[in-house]
Amino acid sequence: MSGRRLWADVAVALPGAITSRVLVGGALAFAHFEHNHLHIQVGRRTLHEGLLAWDGQWYERIARHGYTAIPRTGVRFFPLYPLAGRVLGWVFGGAVDIALLVLANVPAVLFAALLVRLVRREGGDAGTAERAAWFVALVPPAFVLVFAYSEALAGCFAVGAFLALRSKRWWLAALAGFLSGLTRPSGVLLAAPALVEGLRGLRGAAAYDVVARLAAVVAPVAGVGAYVAWVGARFGHPMLPLDIQQRSWLRGGFLDPAVALWRSGRAAFAGHFGGNGIHFPLLVLAIVLVIVVFVRWPLSYGVFAAVTVVVALSAHRLGSTERYCYLAFPVILGLVSLTRSRRVELGALVVSGACLVGFATLALLGAYVP
Numbered sequence: 385m386s387g388r389r390l391w392a393d394v395a396v397a398l399p400g401a402i403t404s405r406v407l408v409g410g411a412l413a414f415a416h417f418e419h420n421h422l423h424i425q426v427g428r429r430t431l432h433e434g435l436l437a438w439d440g441q442w443y444e445r446i447a448r449h450g451y452t453a454i455p456r457t458g459v460r461f462f463p464l465y466p467l468a469g470r471v472l473g474w475v476f477g478g479a480v481d482i483a484l485l486v487l488a489n490v491p492a493v494l495f496a497a498l499l500v501r502l503v504r505r506e507g508g509d510a511g512t513a514e515r516a517a518w519f520v521a522l523v524p525p526a527f528v529l530v531f532a533y534s535e536a537l538a539g540c541f542a543v544g545a546f547l548a549l550r551s552k553r554w555w556l557a558a559l560a561g562f563l564s565g566l567t568r569p570s571g572v573l574l575a576a577p578a579l580v581e582g583l584r585g586l587r588g589a590a591a592y593d594v595v596a597r598l599a600a601v602v603a604p605v606a607g608v609g610a611y612v613a614w615v616g617a618r619f620g621h622p623m624l625p626l627d628i629q630q631r632s633w634l635r636g637g638f639l640d641p642a643v644a645l646w647r648s649g650r651a652a653f654a655g656h657f658g659g660n661g662i663h664f665p666l667l668v669l670a671i672v673l674v675i676v677v678f679v680r681w682p683l684s685y686g687v688f689a690a691v692t693v694v695v696a697l698s699a700h701r702l703g704s705t706e707r708y709c710y711l712a713f714p715v716i717l718g719l720v721s722l723t724r725s726r727r728v729e730l731g732a733l734v735v736s737g738a739c740l741v742g743f744a745t746l747a748l749l750g751a752y753v754p
Contacts, residue, residue, distance in 0.1 A: 390497065396514055397496035400521030405489070407522075407737055408435075408530040411744035418749065430750040436481055438747065438754055440532030447473060447480045451618070459615055460628040462608075464566040465534035484532040492529035495539035496520050499713060502547055503720070506682070515720045515729055522736045523716065524666065525706040527744035528754050538567045538711055542688075545574050545600075549581040549684065554596035557581075558603035565607020569626065570711055574604040576691050577684035636700030644697050645671075662752070663702045667693075670709045673718030680721045685714040703753040706743075 412434065419431055430437040436444055439461065445454045446466035468487055473480035496517045503513040520526065520539075529536045541564035548557035557578060564571030582597035589597070616622025630637045644660075649668075651661030670693050678686035692712030696705045709715060723729040746752035 389501070393497035393500040393513075394493060396500045397493050397517045397521075400518040401493045401496055403518075403737070404521040404526055404740065405530055407741050408527050408744050411527070411741045412748060414741075415745050415748040418745075431748050434748075435485055435530060436532045438531070439534075440484065443469065443484055443532055443534070444481055447484060456619070456624070457628050459619065460625045460634075462534070462566060462568055462571075462611055462625070463614075464563060465537055468537075481532070488529060488532055488534075488536050491536035491540050492521075495529070495536050495543060498540060498543040498547065499716070502543055502550075503717070505547065505550060508720075512720060512724075515723060516716060518733055519719050519723075519736065520713065520716050522733055522740055523710065523719070524736060524739040524743045525710040525754070527740050527747070528707055528710075530744075531747075531754065533707075533754070534567050535707065535711060538564060538571065539713060541567060541571065542574060542711065542713055545604075546577065546684070546688075549578055549600065550682070552581075552585075554582070554593070554600045557600040558596075561600060561604035562607040562610075565604045565609070566611060567607075568711070569608055569629075570692065570695065570708065572604050572608045573688065573691050573695065575601050577688040578604070580684040580687050632701075634701065634703075638698055639700050641694050641697035644699060644702060648702060660702045663705050666706050667697065667702075667709070670706075670712075670715055673715040673722075674712075676718035676721055677714045681714060681717055685717065688712060689714040689718070707754055 415431055433441060442454070442458050442461050443466045446458060446461060446463070447469040451459055451463075465487065466484070469480055469484040472483035472487060476482050476486075499516050499520050500513045503516045508516070521529070529539075541560045545557050545560035545564065548554070548560060561571070561574045561578060564574055578597075578600040582601050586594065586597065612622045612625060615624050621627070629635050645664075645667060648660040648664040651657075651659060652664035654661070674686065674689045674693055677689045689712040693709050693715070696702075696708035699705075719732070723732050743752060743754070747754040
């Protein structure tokens with residue numbers, strides 16, 4: 385991608401990115417108002433931590449001290465984002481917190497810009513690309529792109545991998561997949577669309593081309609494998625990051641996704657929104673959008689969206705599920721496909737922005753796990 389084309393895509397991405405940051409800033413101010421004037425005390429700690437709340441605290445400690453100086457449960461956070469924060473922190477005179485926020489917010493704009501490029505590459509017009517940029521910034525879980533979270537980097541690698549896969553640049557796709565695997569455990573799921581794309585046109589391919597396609601499939605697995613191998617060498621238990629995620633206070637172990645969805649719906653209809661019930665409406669929407677993606681976008685997009693949503697749903701505790709589904713960026717493209725009418729688009733953006741503010745406020749008050 386040339387510099388001029390990249391800047392053109394960034395220009396499309398910026399309005400939505402700026403708007404989302406204004407909205408999250410408003411949510412932060414509103415949360416402080418509720419705490420100070422309405423005497424809501426539940427979120428005192430998370431509100432004090434601000435944009436470094438929740439996972440941001442873990443990333444900051446890893447960036448400052450490494451894995452050996454924090455509780456063992458911290459190894460569930462994959463290394464690329466905090467290590468990049470440590471390196472950039474040197475540039476900021478040791479201000480690792482600022483570095484982590486920069487590494488969340490700047491790549492967030494690039495994430496949207498790459499999505500604009502991908503939509504155009506798939507034949508979308510300027511209006512479709514612009515809708516993609518707005519929705520990726522304003523859907524409810526997108527507030528984590530303002531916090532010190534790794535989602536922006538992971539999003540860049542996922543979209544970058546698709547750009548490479550769809551243009552048959554297999555080694556570039558392998559690099560993006562490997563880095564994604566070092567960023568989040570869900571990076572391994574990029575192997576699924578890589579397999580779909582790698583099988584297209586495989587018959588008659590030269591040996592070098594076959595090896596390159598295979599590398600694109602294996603690289604996301606290798607990225608995750610590299611980290612768990614290091615954990616095994618350092619802590620004696622390579623599967624520790626994944627085992628920790630299955631503990632009762634996190635994902636709570638594997639559960640049939642259909643059963644998890646049914647339980648979430650039952651809780652929602654019973655008015656129990658303190659647990660899994662709060663996730664039900666957006667999970668239903670995510671499933672609908674996966675179907676839309678299968679119908680209106682190439683197969684690899686639907687496969688990636690489907691495996692990501694299924695994995696997100698396969699847990700007893702559905703905390704952070706919206707964020708996990710958000711990394712299946714094709715669901716955003718499904719939403720884009722359903723909002724071709726200007727009136728529908730504006731209505732959807734207003735509702736999305738309002739929900740983004742609500743989710744961010746709840747997260748800052750400690751009432752919602754992002």
